[in-house]
Amino acid sequence: MDTLEQPNLTRYASLLPDTGEPGFGVYVHWPFCAAKCPYCDFNSHVRHQPVDQERFTAAFLKEMAAMRQLSGPKTVTSVFLGGGTPSLMNPSTVSAILDRIAREWHMPDGIEITMEANPSSVEAERFRGYRAAGVNRVSLGVQALNDRDLKFLGRLHDVEDALKAIKLARDIFPRMSFDLIYARPKQTVEEWERELREAISYAVDHLSLYQLTIEEGTPFFGLHKMGKLVVPDDDQSALLYEATQDITAAEGMPAYEVSNHARPGAESRHNLTYWRYGDYAGIGPGAHGRLTRGPIKLATATERKPEAWLELVERDGHGVLDQEQLGYDEQADELLLMGLRLTEGVDLARWQQLSGRDPDPKREEFLLEHGFIERIGNSRIRCTPSGMLILDSVVADLAC
Structure with a gap:
């Protein structure tokens, strides 16, 4: 071809x-x-x-x-x-x-x-x-x-x-x-x-x-x-x-x-x-969003069925069915889940600010020794190619 x-x-x-x-x-x-x-x-x-x-x-x-x-x-x-x-x-x-x-x-x-x-x-x-x-x-x-x-x-x-x-x-x-x-x-x-x-x-x-x-x-x-x-x-x-x-x-x-x-x-x-855990407005049937106002981060989700969403918007001005305030621990977990997908990794200072703690040293050392994560200087952490293959497990370990 x-x-x-x-x-x-x-x-x-x-x-x-x-x-x-x-x-x-x-x-x-x-x-x-x-x-x-x-x-x-x-x-x-x-x-x-x-x-x-x-x-x-x-x-x-x-x-x-x-x-x-x-x-x-x-x-x-x-x-x-x-x-x-x-x-x-x-x-x-x-x-x-x-x-x-x-x-x-x-x-x-x-x-x-x-x-x-x-x-x-x-x-x-x-x-x-x-x-x-x-x-x-x-x-x-x-x-x-x-x-x-x-x-x-x-x-x-x-x-x-x-x-x-x-x-x-x-x-x-x-x-x-x-x-x-x-x-x-x-x-x-x-x-x-x-x-x-x-x-x-x-x-x-x-x-x-x-x-x-x-x-x-x-x-x-x-x-x-x-x-x-x-x-x-x-x-x-x-x-x-x-x-x-x-x-x-x-x-x-x-x-x-x-x-x-x-x-x-x-x-x-x-x-x-998304992966850097920024904010985004989700508009339309089944759309999700993350919106920060001051110390509050809102997770929004709209009605999935198009015609039902349409009727809700025409009646109420929006089709949002779920509007949840995310706590700092939830935000820290989401930051890890999204950021470790990237080869640039996660900003540790931002994660520490949200979670209020450092990564567990024993868990981090285990992941480092087995070649699943690596440090980028003192400020970032990321998955290695081997870690990407078991990404969910790495995230779970670091989030604990």
Whole structure:
């Protein structure tokens, strides 16, 4: 398969540089998809009648005003339009959402504004409409680069559609990323290495590479339980993960997070806000948020069902069902859980300030001796590649 022509990387300069601070993000959830993938447990819904976009747009704007009241004045450092399939939105819907974000908060020019898109819903005219609305980064759900596995994963596009979408995204947007799923049934390390190298030849600056997981409540879960779907065992999955790290590092796209790889400076600013434990407003059906007002950090969660959320917003001004004040211990645990996913690690002083204590010296020494964590100077701690393979256990040990 031919490699796509390499783009002009100098145009990235139009986006503001990463300051290293957590920042403040705005996440907007478009919950609708053309089809539900059999591995997906995200809050996505298929509707066989056209969605009333004007009505949903009005509800997004209304809930945004409520979130602004909770957050207080903030400077937005990133916006993420996720789903579902946001590329099913009309460009006018995207424009209205971005315009209102800029009215509710301070939104400087040059911040990262990402939209998720599926190759099957990509059209040049629609992409240009999103770009005109202000989107400057697109994240494509490619998932595989062979038609057999795309069919297995329930995707509506084929490889030809995927390559067309990648080319369009590269031509229209300053930044582009795409997702792949690996550790698929019967996938060998050699097959994955070839596919990954092919992906890197198409990628501009960022790849998200996820191991296939079997989530309860999905069609794949039922098939797996009946023995009709067999995924690679832990040893094979570890080999696939290690091959992923080796190849991306050698190609100049090392991991900056467990599943995310980028050329230096091209990391996802919005996702870094999550992993650096910054604040973010979650707007739309099933969206979550973290909002700090003085000493209080609020965890918010909205109604998941789109039509029920819509009715709540129209009645009450928002669809928030859960609003919990997080204590310092809970915040410290979340900081560890998110921050240890990053290769830059966790700011120990920030963790100590929240938790009111130092890491347990015996537990830390055990993890250090076994090569699961390492210190970065005196100020940060991070997982090693071996530690990333048992990340949940490392977090549990340090949080105790």
